[in-house]
Amino acid sequence: MRPTDALAVFLLSEDPTFPPASMAEGNGLLAVGGDLSSQRLLAAYSGGIFPWFSEGDPLLWWSPDPRLVLEPGWLHVSGSLKKTIKRGIFSITFDQAFADVIKACACAGRPEGRGTWITRGMMDAYIRLHELGHAHSVEAWMSVDGQSRLAGGLYGVAMGGCFFGESMFYDFPDASKVAFVTLVKQLEAWGFSIIDCQMTTQHLLRFGAREISREKFLQSLEQSLRNSVFQGRWSHHPSCRLQARI
Numbered sequence: 001m002r003p004t005d006a007l008a009v010f011l012l013s014e015d016p017t018f019p020p021a022s023m024a025e026g027n028g029l030l031a032v033g034g035d036l037s038s039q040r041l042l043a044a045y046s047g048g049i050f051p052w053f054s055e056g057d058p059l060l061w062w063s064p065d066p067r068l069v070l071e072p073g074w075l076h077v078s079g080s081l082k083k084t085i086k087r088g089i090f091s092i093t094f095d096q097a098f099a100d101v102i103k104a105c106a107c108a109g110r111p112e113g114r115g116t117w118i119t120r121g122m123m124d125a126y127i128r129l130h131e132l133g134h135a136h137s138v139e140a141w142m143s144v145d146g147q148s149r150l151a152g153g154l155y156g157v158a159m160g161g162c163f164f165g166e167s168m169f170y171d172f173p174d175a176s177k178v179a180f181v182t183l184v185k186q187l188e189a190w191g192f193s194i195i196d197c198q199m200t201t202q203h204l205l206r207f208g209a210r211e212i213s214r215e216k217f218l219q220s221l222e223q224s225l226r227n228s229v230f231q232g233r234w235s236h237h238p239s240c241r242l243q244a245r246i
Contacts, residue, residue: 008025009024009025009029009030009031009032010023010030010031010032011031011032011033012031012032012033012034012059012061013033013034016034016035016037016039016040016043017043018030018031018043018044018047018049018061019031020047021047021048021049021063021214021218022063022214022215022218024062024063024064024065024214026065027064028062028063028064028065029060029061029062030049030061030062030063031049031060031061032058032059032060032061033058033059034059034061035059036051036059036121036122036124036125037125038125038128038129038132038134041125041126041129041157042129042134042157042159044061045157045159045164046159046221046225047063048063048067048214048217048218048221049061049062049063050062050063050164050166050198051122052117053117053119054117054119055119063214064198064199064214065213065214065215066200066211066212066213066214067196067198067211067212067213067214067217068196068197068198068199068200068201068204068205068209068210068211069194069195069196069197069209069210069211069212069217069220070184070194070195070197070204070207070208070209070210071193071194071195072184072185072187072188072192072193072195073188074208074209074210075181075184075185075188075207075208076206076207076208077181077207078206081174081177081178081181084174084177084178085178085181089142089174089178090140090141090142090151090152090174090175090178090179091140091141091142091148092138092139092140092141092178092179092182092236093138093139093141093235093236094136094137094138094139094183094186094233094234094235094236095130095136095137095233095234095235096137096139097137097139097150097153098127098130098135098136098137098155099123099127099130100139100150101137101138101139101150101153101154101155101169102118102123102126102127102137102155102167103123104150104153104169104171105118105153105154105155105166105167105168105169106118106119106122106123107169108167108169108170118167126155126157126166129157130155132231133231133232133233134157134158134159134231135155135156135157135158136155136156136157136158136163136234137153137154137155138153138154138155138179138180138182138183138236139152139153139179140152140153140170140172140175140176140178140179142172142175149171150171151170151171151172151175152168152169152170152171152172152174152175152176152177152178152179153168153169153175153176153179154166154167154168154169154176154179154180154183155167155168158192159225160224160225160226160227160228161191161192161193161194161224161225161226161227162192162193162194162195162196162221162224162225163183163187163192163194163195163196164195164196164198165195165196165197165198166198168180180207181207182236184207186236191227192224192227193220193223193224193227194220194221194224195209196217196221197209
């Protein structure tokens with residue numbers, strides 16, 4: 001890898017490594033190029049870096065400052081969402097429909113300006129990560145005309161005690177919110193210490209996420225990566241009951 005001449009960012013080579021995230025530009029852009037191999041993606045996440053680019057653009061790698069994070073103990077659930085959860089409209093599963101979730105996220109796009117950034121190549125790359133046991137989905141199902149329908153969900157990557165959230169979607173109000181709350185509570189039960197929300201959005205701020213400096217995030221990430229995490233398909237534990245914990 002080497003700094004480019006036109007921009008103060010790094011040009012990646014075939015070697016699946018990254019410069020330190022602390023060297024990112026003020027807007028968070030760190031590097032350009034490389035590929036979306038599983039090895040490179042895992043190297044990126046472990047270094048506090050993630051890919052974000054549009055169809056037709058070169059691969060861009062980011063590490064923003066500040067960074068939006070959510071520790072499970074910070075989770076805030078609104079009164080109206082608590083009522084929705086208690087009504088039991090949605091049935092939540094983990095890792096039951098990863099490909100369907102990421103495709104739905106690609107169609108929905110990212111809230112607050114990130115657009116339809118999930119390209120075909122991105123979908124294929126994260127499906128491979130899922131097959132390797134590193135990427136996970138959370139699905140919210142609801143009954144429609146007697147049949148179970150995917151109403152919302154989210155996906156991300158898990159390493160150590162950190163979950164790196166990537167995107168979420170909903171086809172029915174509150175579906176992705178219930179999926180997110182269920183995930184946070186399950187991660188808390190499993191001993192996860194931090195959820196990386198990447199970019200700041202009002203939606204996640206309302207859940208209790210907070211902006212921290214990149215330096216503090218990298219320190220927290222380094223510590224969380226020391227924790228062991230089960231690699232493979234996840235399942236939601238029914239013993240993690242939302243009504244008793246929110």
